[in-house]
Amino acid sequence: MTGFRQAQSPDAQSPGTxxxxxxxxTLSMQQALNxxxxxxLAENPKAVILGEDCGRLGGVFRITDGLQSKHGENRVFDxxxxxxxxxxxxxxxxxxxxxxxxxxxxxxxxxxxxxxIVCQIARMNYRSRGKLPMPITLRVPSFxxxxxxxxxxxxxxALFAHVPGLKVVSPSNPHEAYHLLKYxxxxxxxxxxxxxxxxxxxxxxxxxxxADAPGTGSPTGAKVMREGRHLTLVAWGAxxxxxxxxxxxxxxxxxxxxxxDLRWLKPIDADALVTSVRKTRxxxxxxxxxxxxxxxxxxxxxxxxxxxxxLKAPVERVTGFDVPYPSGDLEDEYIPNIDRILFGIQRVLExxxx
Amino acid sequence: xxxxxFPLPDLGEGLIEATVLEWLVSPGEQxxxxxxxxxxxxxxxxxxxxxxQAGKVVRIYGGPGDKINVGEPLxxxxxxxxxxxxxxxxxxxxxxxxxxRLSAVLDED
Numbered sequence: 001m002t003g004f005r006q007a008q009s010p011d012a013q014s015p016g017t018x019x020x021x022x023x024x025x026t027l028s029m030q031q032a033l034n035x036x037x038x039x040x041l042a043e044n045p046k047a048v049i050l051g052e053d054c055g056r057l058g059g060v061f062r063i064t065d066g067l068q069s070k071h072g073e074n075r076v077f078d079x080x081x082x083x084x085x086x087x088x089x090x091x092x093x094x095x096x097x098x099x100x101x102x103x104x105x106x107x108x109x110x111x112x113x114x115x116x117i118v119c120q121i122a123r124m125n126y127r128s129r130g131k132l133p134m135p136i137t138l139r140v141p142s143f144x145x146x147x148x149x150x151x152x153x154x155x156x157x158a159l160f161a162h163v164p165g166l167k168v169v170s171p172s173n174p175h176e177a178y179h180l181l182k183y184x185x186x187x188x189x190x191x192x193x194x195x196x197x198x199x200x201x202x203x204x205x206x207x208x209x210x211a212d213a214p215g216t217g218s219p220t221g222a223k224v225m226r227e228g229r230h231l232t233l234v235a236w237g238a239x240x241x242x243x244x245x246x247x248x249x250x251x252x253x254x255x256x257x258x259x260x261d262l263r264w265l266k267p268i269d270a271d272a273l274v275t276s277v278r279k280t281r282x283x284x285x286x287x288x289x290x291x292x293x294x295x296x297x298x299x300x301x302x303x304x305x306x307x308x309x310x311l312k313a314p315v316e317r318v319t320g321f322d323v324p325y326p327s328g329d330l331e332d333e334y335i336p337n338i339d340r341i342l343f344g345i346q347r348v349l350e351x352x353x354x
Numbered sequence: 355x356x357x358x359x360f361p362l363p364d365l366g367e368g369l370i371e372a373t374v375l376e377w378l379v380s381p382g383e384q385x386x387x388x389x390x391x392x393x394x395x396x397x398x399x400x401x402x403x404x405x406x407q408a409g410k411v412v413r414i415y416g417g418p419g420d421k422i423n424v425g426e427p428l429x430x431x432x433x434x435x436x437x438x439x440x441x442x443x444x445x446x447x448x449x450x451x452x453x454x455r456l457s458a459v460l461d462e463d
Contacts, residue, residue, distance in 0.1 A: 030356075056361065056425070058359075060441050061441075062356055062358075065357075066357075106441075145445050146441070146442030146443055146444070146445060147442050147443045148441050148442035152441060152442060197442070198445050201444050201445075202447065230460060245450040246450075248450070249450060249452050250456055253456035253457070253458075254456075254458075255456050255458060255460075328442075338450050338451065338452050338454075339453050339454045342452060342454035342455075342456060343454055345456060346454065346456050346457070346458075349456060349457075349458035349460075350458070
């Protein structure tokens, strides 16, 4: 896989999945994440969870619900309201051999900890010539869609993805959430885990026994969520389910849309992008973040570079706008909606050379 | 369904415990927000605690005469999963609506 340092084989999956047998359950993403964290704590005695309200309350979204009473106050604990402290403490814990799983309560609260994330977490392994790895899994409830106040609906993936040393991943449904979090929390490297908070409550089937459809490998790289012939929609996080809805509507008009869930936003699975778009020859990338210097530009370049000869049209981007994230009442105007995505598809379909 | 635990809050400036006088709700009962849950006595006064939220009572801690420390569980509610978050609102799952129709001449070369 392009750019993937030490891509893990499925065999490298954490132990313990066997213990659950061939189980499938219908869970919300909140429940799937809670179960993944519970198992990580049980399997790795060095794993600790810390953050604002993570302990006694169980998190404002109940992701860590019940974990403190089950695993104890030394494993799951509340921190003061200071993100720089949460991430600074995580650096120290990692240096001391722990695997911290800190939570920044909302996307917009990551800013006070940017120094710790960029200057310490991302670099300590390099700075120490590998003597001080930073196995830190930073959970960030991310993206918009829940009518929350300022700093509660932002999309920081481009900011994180731009920092060498960080990996960035975002699940799109409960099955992905369970497996990607379990995978991320066993990496030796720092991973920013961006949870689409608007999808926390939607239920889906989780197959605990396999990370992916049989034979498709480990939870690294992108994943085709719907196959199609005419155009590829690339999305991640909460936008994946919206793109799947768009694909159903496009089918009514005779357009067969493929939906690619990028999943890993750093490193990006360029091979999967190129494989999909070589087939469909058209692509639209959708994200909630603002347009300029958003991850859509990176995706468009990777597609263009790998599919220049076969592309029928320039890659279109359907994104949020270049404004600060708006208040709840204006959210529906900001986040790409079904019609804006359909318009993007139509622009690509209409394009003619010359 | 999800369970939410409500610990005994600090009922005054720096009080560390309270004594249960009488429970006004019992397990299995559906309560509304602000409905009185329990009467407790502190070193300052006897007060009725209003419910911080609506939900079904799953468990109550302590009987009349029992002391409960501030921060220890007082009552556990069961609430639907989609009201378990604290910040923001749960998005409604609705059938997708559209105004835009696609039209294309696809040359399958």
